[in-house]
Amino acid sequence: MAVSSPASDPLRGFDPKGTYDAAALDYEQGSRAFWEQLSTRTVDRMALRPGELVLDVPCGTGPSLVRAARDVGAEGRVLGIDYAEQMLAITRDKVAAEGHTNVELRTGDMTDLDLAPGSFDAVICVLGLFFVDDMSALVRSFWELVAPQGRLAITVLGDEFFTPMLDVFIHAVHAERPGFDVVEPWRRTADVDTLRSIMAEGGVPDVEIHSDVDVIPVQPDDWWRIVMGTGLRRTASALEEAEAAGVRRRCEDFMRQQAIREVTLTSHGVVATRA
Template sequence: MNQLAPAKALIAATYASAASHFDDPPLAFWARIGKATVSRVPLGPGDRVLDVCSGSGASAIPAAQAVGPEGSVLAVDLADALLARGRAKAGSLGLSNIDFRSADFEAMDIPPEHFDAVVCVFGIFFIPDMAAAVRRLWQWLRPGGTLAITTWGPDVLEPGNTAFWDAIRVHRPDLYKSFRPWERIDTADSLRAMLAEAGVTDASVEAEHSRQPLASPDDWWVIALGSGYRGTIDQLDAGTREAVRRDTLAALRARNAITAETNALYAVARKPSPRG
């Protein structure tokens, strides 16, 4: 078995568990940033799009709307429950040009230069060798096509992020994470360097500073249940889970935290055509 299989299985389980909260109002940033990513890609009617780590369709759905019925979107993710939500949302919008597929994009057999655009929102950092993954995506892009990779910027989901991990350190120090994978590319320079290592040397990178409004500090726990924090929460017994929730929300209520940082980096690169 591939040594990365257990790590990928954990990612799939985490986001399958988070799926029931993924589209709740406090997590509206998924759709907002997915749409903002697609808005940076010059899509037209009839284009073919690959969306990897697609979640419940935050970027795949606006891409499908942009390419129209003549075009197509292949949306790939490891979490079946998220894909099911994406299919339901696409169906409610009358979109029949999206194929939501459960697959590991690192194992997919796709001909080179098959897509007009390749999109990856909040997913590339889960791959240990990000540059190798980007090279794979780049080879599937036709000359003149566009690669769009979006990742988290600094201070992701603060102040709740710090409050949550402080509570974990108190109640389950063995689960405390001092490193988050997106921190490898949470600045424009580090993201450009990773892309350059992959051979993508002419990418534009735009940093966006934004916040997700919360109706109350308690909404941050909904974010935790509908995001990657869920993988840690699911390892807690009922008593410890309640203690972590209590301590996290007490810290946020004390400062009346009614926003969460959703800073993002948008990288967009056009694959050169034979004539430049």
């Protein structure tokens, strides 16, 4: 069985568009420093040059897109695509604030891009791969868009996702609603060997994979905004109001009792260059 095509639904009803349309503001404000650091690393590894054409999909609130726009300069061009309109609205504001005239933003689905093969010097996908059923097919479609000597960069999350608070959150959810199915799409690409297999099945066998660890300062009052600004929002929103309040209280109490002031996240950055 292909790694990217399991028999059962790997997302189990997870709705990325609805989740991140609703989460956009909290996504931007809850962990902005981490998203920007992750995106900056991704773009830096591509060593973009002035005048290059770049695709960023899904571009989200624009941290990698804005960095790419700076790197390719006025003679270059960056196309950002996302289907979460609220995320794109934040990106538009960032682009306008920095005065970039080399950026185009479109609403669209990354599984149906309708773009010409070989039309980009660089294709960037930060934290998007694990949201589709057939991940290898998505990799293949991205690779087809890369021009000769062009680069593909895909960044995913690792095993540590807001550790130790993710486990605390899940335990709190189960305490409020026993048996609730907490869907964690990012787990699908957390293992490096699995990620390498997905890339190979997508026609990209020769890749570099860089693994990183980030420690993010956090206060108890910050935690719920992080929840509501990430894929965990899907779980919190599915609970009854009183249940969600109970989960929030349990998490914040744990952080105060255990003096939790930081969380750990790991990520993997894949880079491939077309011959």
